[in-house]
Amino acid sequence: MARRIWNVESGSQTLEFVALIPMVMLVLLLMLQLALTGYSLVVVETSVREAALAAAQAREDEDPETKARNTAIAMAGGIKVTVKSVECVDGNATVTLQGEIPNVLFDPGLTFDRSATMPTPEGRCW
Amino acid sequence: MKRLLLRVQQEERASTALTLMWFMVAALLFAIGLDAFLGIYITHQQLRTAGIAAANAVTRAITDEAVLPPAVEKEAARRVAAVKDEAQEEIDDILDLLACDDDDEYCVPLTADDIKRIKIQAYRNAFYDLYHDQLDRDMAEKMVEGTWDQEPAHVKMNKLIPDDGDLACLIRDAAHAKESFIRSEAARLAEANGATLERITLLDNDGWNVVYVSQPVKPFGAAWLFPNADYPKLTVNQLSRIRQFGGGRTPQWSSSC
Numbered sequence: 001m002a003r004r005i006w007n008v009e010s011g012s013q014t015l016e017f018v019a020l021i022p023m024v025m026l027v028l029l030l031m032l033q034l035a036l037t038g039y040s041l042v043v044v045e046t047s048v049r050e051a052a053l054a055a056a057q058a059r060e061d062e063d064p065e066t067k068a069r070n071t072a073i074a075m076a077g078g079i080k081v082t083v084k085s086v087e088c089v090d091g092n093a094t095v096t097l098q099g100e101i102p103n104v105l106f107d108p109g110l111t112f113d114r115s116a117t118m119p120t121p122e123g124r125c126w
Numbered sequence: 127m128k129r130l131l132l133r134v135q136q137e138e139r140a141s142t143a144l145t146l147m148w149f150m151v152a153a154l155l156f157a158i159g160l161d162a163f164l165g166i167y168i169t170h171q172q173l174r175t176a177g178i179a180a181a182n183a184v185t186r187a188i189t190d191e192a193v194l195p196p197a198v199e200k201e202a203a204r205r206v207a208a209v210k211d212e213a214q215e216e217i218d219d220i221l222d223l224l225a226c227d228d229d230d231e232y233c234v235p236l237t238a239d240d241i242k243r244i245k246i247q248a249y250r251n252a253f254y255d256l257y258h259d260q261l262d263r264d265m266a267e268k269m270v271e272g273t274w275d276q277e278p279a280h281v282k283m284n285k286l287i288p289d290d291g292d293l294a295c296l297i298r299d300a301a302h303a304k305e306s307f308i309r310s311e312a313a314r315l316a317e318a319n320g321a322t323l324e325r326i327t328l329l330d331n332d333g334w335n336v337v338y339v340s341q342p343v344k345p346f347g348a349a350w351l352f353p354n355a356d357y358p359k360l361t362v363n364q365l366s367r368i369r370q371f372g373g374g375r376t377p378q379w380s381s382s383c
Contacts, residue, residue, distance in 0.1 A: 016140060116319060120186075123190060
């Protein structure tokens with residue numbers, strides 16, 4: 001009986017496909033996750049750079065934190081970013097953003113922090 | 127052995143699995159390539175941030191209180207001394223010409239205001255002869271009164287160094303004289319953004335500063351590839367330029383100074 005089943009080839013391709021498709025899907029999801037991670041890192045890097053520049057160049061009548069937040073959100077595209085801190089020490093403005101990597105497998109996504117420091121034009125803090 | 131190989135070749139079972147396995151191997155290779163690409167690209171983006179910060183720091187350092195104002199003060203003092211020296215002969219000649227002889231009872235002696243006016247005009251003439259530009263009347267008056275050096279640096283810069291080409295040369299000289307200070311400021315900002323300052327080129331013929339910053343490229347899994355932590359380094363350059371400062375002065379950059 002077992003020998004007969006072993007020798008029958010009909011349906012073997014379907015069986016193989018069903019057995020392997022979860023692995024294929026997993027590989028595809030991991031690749032998608034890798035691409036999303038890279039995209040998030042690049043977008044948050046650009047956002048934090050522009051936010052730090054905006055904060056550093058804020059005029060006296062502007063709130064640097066609001067300026068940094070607005071710039072970061074405008075630059076972030078579809079990536080969720082949160083301004084964690086905006087500070088100025090020794091004439092250099094530092095903005096720290098928390099970015100969220102969209103996760104295709106779990107919710108919520110992973111978060112990471114990224115900071116950028118830019119010199120204020122006059123070397124003075126707000 | 128030959129029969130076994132023949133049988134394996136003719137075996138049709140597991141062909142789908144084999145195809146899918148090949149697909150996964152290809153996907154894995156693609157993922158490794160994507161990981162390397164993203165590692166380089168993200169490092170490049172981080173270096174751009176560090177480069178912009180360092181380049182802005184260079185621009186700020188040049189116009190900083192420690193670099194440009196002292197150079198302006200020095201150049202202003204040199205120019206005032208040169209103008210006074212150049213004008214002295216003209217002043218002496220005019221004063222001699224207008225001086226009253228003791229026996230000339232109709233001669234009206236020069237008042238202090240007259241002498242001041244003569245000096246002001248002589249200073250302005252001398253300034254034009256030396257620097258081919260107009261000396262501001264208020265500044266000439268302050269030179270006569272001896273109060274010109276109490277003016278702030280930006281006023282001295284605007285009134286005693288009115289030519290934008292001269293200003294560009296002054297900035298360039300001042301920057302080169304204080305290169306180590308400027309370099310340390312740029313290095314500080316590069317390090318604050320996680321990069322290392324490699325080198326800077328200050329104020330070329332077109333007034334551009336160029337900073338070079340570097341950072342090791344560490345994609346996911348790089349520690350396994352480089353166990354001795356000798357990661358490849360990526361270097362990015364960034365330009366910055368002083369366009370307008372000190373109340374609307376625009377340095378005219380050129381190769382001739």
